[in-house]
Amino acid sequence: MATSEPMDPEAAFAQLARIKLGETDLDGVLGTIAGLARQAVPGADEVSVTLVRDRKAQTAASTGDLALYLDEVQYALGSGPCLHAAATAGAMVLSRIATETRWPQWTARASELGAGSSLSIGLPVQERTTGALNVYSTAPEAFDDSAVQVAESFAAYAAVALANAHLYDTTTTLAEQMRAAMEHRAVIEQAKGIIMAERRCTADEAFRILAGLSQDTNRKLRDVAAALVAQASRRS
Known part of the structure; x- marks a missing residue:
């Protein structure tokens, strides 16, 4: 009423x-x-x-x-x-x-x-x-x-x-999406750095290796990168 x-x-x-x-x-x-x-x-x-x-x-x-x-x-x-x-x-x-x-x-x-x-x-x-x-x-x-x-x-x-x-x-x-994108980019860059150090390769070669792992395992690039960074952290 x-x-x-x-x-x-x-x-x-x-x-x-x-x-x-x-x-x-x-x-x-x-x-x-x-x-x-x-x-x-x-x-x-x-x-x-x-x-x-x-x-x-x-x-x-x-x-x-x-x-x-x-x-x-x-x-x-x-x-x-x-x-x-x-x-x-x-x-x-x-x-x-x-x-x-x-x-x-x-x-x-x-x-x-x-x-x-x-x-x-x-x-x-x-x-x-x-x-x-x-x-x-x-x-x-x-x-x-x-x-x-x-x-x-x-x-x-x-x-x-x-x-x-x-x-x-x-x-x-939009701000949250941009923040998440920057975080993902940072993780990918970290993973590239780990690959470059281990395999003594260039940044482009490291990215291709990451992309290949993503494709072979059918996982998102950022997830592959995050797993690689986490693995390296545990080893250290």
Whole structure:
């Protein structure tokens, strides 16, 4: 059910702005967005966040099972208000789901589950990723013009927070990949040095020997190098 005392939208916006990306991950940001929207949008019973990447949609965060199921029915059908909002970056208001003529398969199932009205706002996240903030109510006509305005303003703040989190997550992943690559390179160089010392060969010849061992044993080059370095350490 909707909260009896909705959060002041300005307080919700302020909380979004205070998210510290170094202290949470993308999932944490998504969960915060859904939770704050449920408190801030008048009439909201449940909220979810849909992300669409490469035409594949998923519910990245939800405040309850009803929102999650209403999203997943749309994904299975390939159409619905949240997918339309994500594709158009617009707002989709269904005041009375029971009498809505668009997406008849989804509205029929949503009505059976007790959904009375819904509101979806598009979230432009990143070049290849779009999304939607989905607000559901068990009551018909739950979202008046004021509620829609609050949801649109909230979505604008949320899109910025989400885009920043997505960028931070991507940058952090890239940094970790670069760090791992440098570590692998260092191990390979160590292994080459060991081979050069033992066989009195050049660096190129040592690398060819490593590559040959990798191919013969069907193991990754870095794993062969790491095993050689570990073996040399034990001998010393």
